Amino acid sequence: MTIQTRTPRNTIFQGDCIDTMRRFERGSVDFILTDPPYITHYRGRDGRTVANDDNAGWLRPAFNQMHRILKPGGFCVSFYGWNKVDLFMDAWRSAGFRVVGHLVFRKQYASSSRFLRYEHEQAYLLAKGEVTPPANPIPDVIDFAYTGNRLHPTQKPVPALLPLIECFTRPGDLVLDPFCGSGSTLEAAQQLGREWLGVELDELHHATASRRLQSLHEAA
Template sequence: MTSNTNTARNMIFNADCIEMMRSFERGSVDFILTDPPYVTRFRDRAGRTVANDDNGRWLRPAFNHMHHVLKDGGFAVSFYGWNKVDLFMDAWKAAGFRVVGHLVFRKRYASAARFLRYEHEQAYLLAKGNPTRPAHPIPDVLDFPYTGNRLHPTQKPVEALAPLIEAFTKPGELVLDPFCGSGSTLAAAQQFRRDWIGIELDNGHYRTASKRLASPQHHRAAA
């Protein structure tokens, strides 16, 4: 990693996001959209797991650095595990974020069935400082098409993330995903002509995301 990360754009880094964000300038990112580990010891039917999903030690430092690199008046959207919401809320508030909205992503399938059939994902809209309200607020319930989790065990659909990119950023602004996985946030940003930075700890997912963002299909979608 020889690039100057203070000015790096449209790059994915195979690194620990806490260490990586330490090298970013304060207020250098316009919007953060991320799907961090849910701290639930997740394991899919194929036995795939998510790095650092077995502990919450990274939560406070990671969101502290996200708050540092986000511009004043900027937004962050973070997915979270519903049964660990206390840990996430503690980390968000300790970092200095204000909770200003909640998003529900409705599925047409159940990802699991225990006491209930779990047919949604959820995220909080977080603010740094006092951002300007969007001229045309998007609904807080959005559709969540099925990805098949082919590229990542908890892969998020670009179609569900795209409205967030469009609503909270302008063309040319910089979107950060510190837990970028297979690169869905970055693909959505590229689609709307936003610049992006991804950070991914797992080398396999890093290579998947890098290949995905370099593919001619995504370049055509952004053209």
């Protein structure tokens, strides 16, 4: 039996996000913004890979836990791999999420090129139960600057995440990223005066995210 504890804030856990989230209180998170593995056997040009990108065994249980700890009426934004959308959609709906929107992140470069030049990322907006639309909805197309992937092989740009957090949360709300990588979601939350909580499986990426958020705290 997993003993649940008060959901912490402004902390990054190193380990499996499913086991970690099981310890958090039900309905204790205001908003989830996450970039999970796309299940595409990703390998960057420099040879870097992403943990658990070679299997879908984590997908359903991870989103089950996200739904459990998200507050009723809360939103989740999840990036996903377009060629595995059937697996992601099944996991989201099985967990209890409703799909209420789709987001396209427009790049000025192609991340790869085969049948098409892939010049965008994508995410779905998910809702738990009955939700109240935001007072000032943001566009569903957001510019996506190139990060250089210096901190993580699939590093997301903070400026693309800021409008999402600003739209779907209020100052002091708790933002969760259970696949936090180098901490881009957490940095965006910190910049906007939100509380944040991250989980990262990879030890090196956990260390990177921890240093990044510590530097922000010291600069504040």
